């Protein structure tokens with residue numbers, strides 16, 4: 001189990017759990033679940049829910065299940081199941097032997113539905129989807145009762161059994177709960193609990209041609225698993241009466257549903273529909289493209305599980321929707337990497353320097369610190385020689401006052417090496433572009449410090465031209481131009497919202513030779 005040193009801030013869910021301990025509501029148990037639908041990859045919003053569910057369990061000596069909410073056979077795939085397992089593990093959480101699928105409960109759910117029919121609390125309805133919509137009413141008008149609402153229990157049992165055995169076509173009939181067509185809550189107006197769908201399911205194959213709806217499945221899955229606190233996002237608040245109705249009518253164990261505000265991040269879309277659109281149209285290279293807000297994308301971008309967990313703790317949990325600034329997520333990873341990542345030197349857009357007074361063919365190794373924040377990470381040797389590369393942007397021929405890096409006649413420090421001074425600028429005869437600098441070095445400044453106390457303001461990174469290895473570098477930026485794409489991009493062409501510079505590839509950069517051993521993911 002992942003533990004971090006973040007101080008736990010109180011929030012309304014922690015308060016509810018503390019109160020439940022006090023009143024012994026669940027016999028001192030805390031048992032949560034994370035219930036993804038396997039119809040896409042997990043994103044940073046899911047990370048909030050994962051950290052919340054697994055975190056609450058861990059901090060209360062409880063348990064958290066991983067449950068695939070796989071009631072829709074059409075949109076779900078094995079690939080998604082596997083990616084979800086990998087991502088939750090990578091985030092640092094463990095469900096032990098409690099990995100479940102809602103489809104594991106299809107037999108029991110069917111029995112529960114039969115029980116509701118027997119109780120006169122569910123009926124088979126033959127209205128077409130269009131008619132159902134018309135009968136449903138609106139927020140201001142009550143609905144009308146279906147003409148099939150008062151079928152006998154026997155007829156309902158018979159029809160439901162025949163729905164199951166495949167006698168009827170998709171969409172021709174449904175099983176509905178018999179609640180209240182005049183309820184001000186539309187979810188309570190005789191909601192559908194089973195539909196006919198002749199489709200292969202990724203786990204149950206063609207055993208079933210009727211599938212239970214989310215609201216019916218979710219509360220009963222929670223009940224079957226003995227969940228105590230069923231934590232979900234705010235849009236399910238209006239579904240809670242239905243969650244409670246099913247469990248109360250069936251008289252089964254009753255978990256408590258608690259809603260919290262979902263994570264919204266600036267410059268990010270989080271709906272799986274939008275994310276799959278990005279993938280399918282080739283706007284990104286896949287669900288794990290480093291520009292995607294998916295867990296797998298963030299992983300490739302260089303995010304650590306620790307930084308994501310810290311972020312999720314810092315944003316807190318509230319009852320009201322809000323927008324979190326992407327800069328906070330980036331801050332969390334910088335803070336973590338600053339503490340733990342090994343530094344290396346690389347030059348993205350190289351400018352050649354020849355150090356005229358440094359002996360040809362001489363090579364020495366300078367000692368470079370792996371992480372200035374953490375001496376325990378040690379040092380490494382970096383080769384230094386007469387010809388080096390620095391960043392083009394670290395030189396200006398006519399530098400303004402505040403530019404402390406290299407210019408004609410100026411002296412700077414090469415990090416961990418020597419002071420150098422620019423004595424000449426070589427330009428391309430035709431374009432006038434600066435192609436090389438001639439410099440001298442001060443042998444007394446080895447290690448980058450002058451014994452006479454002479455100070456320089458600029459410190460440049462560099463690589464030795466003869467020793468550096470070439471690398472392709474990909475610079476990633478925000479994928480979307482709009483801070484609030486969910487509203488600003490809605491309706492229009494999504495392509496207009498994409499940042500054309502979200503990926504800039506530099507084919508030939510130079511990096512220090514220690515990176516020869518690096519493997520993907522380092």
Ligand code: ATP
Nearest residue numbers: 035036037045046048049232233262263270271272
């Ligand atoms: P989408 O609407 O993008 O398809 P979803 O909510 O349907 O997402 P699920 O796979 O059903 O996706 O979500 C699994 C769990 O993650 C649910 O409990 C859901 O409430 C939670 N979740 C999804 N998105 C967010 C978010 N942005 N912030 C916090 N929790 C989220």
Ligand code: MG
Nearest residue numbers: 036037069214
């Ligand atoms: Mg969902």
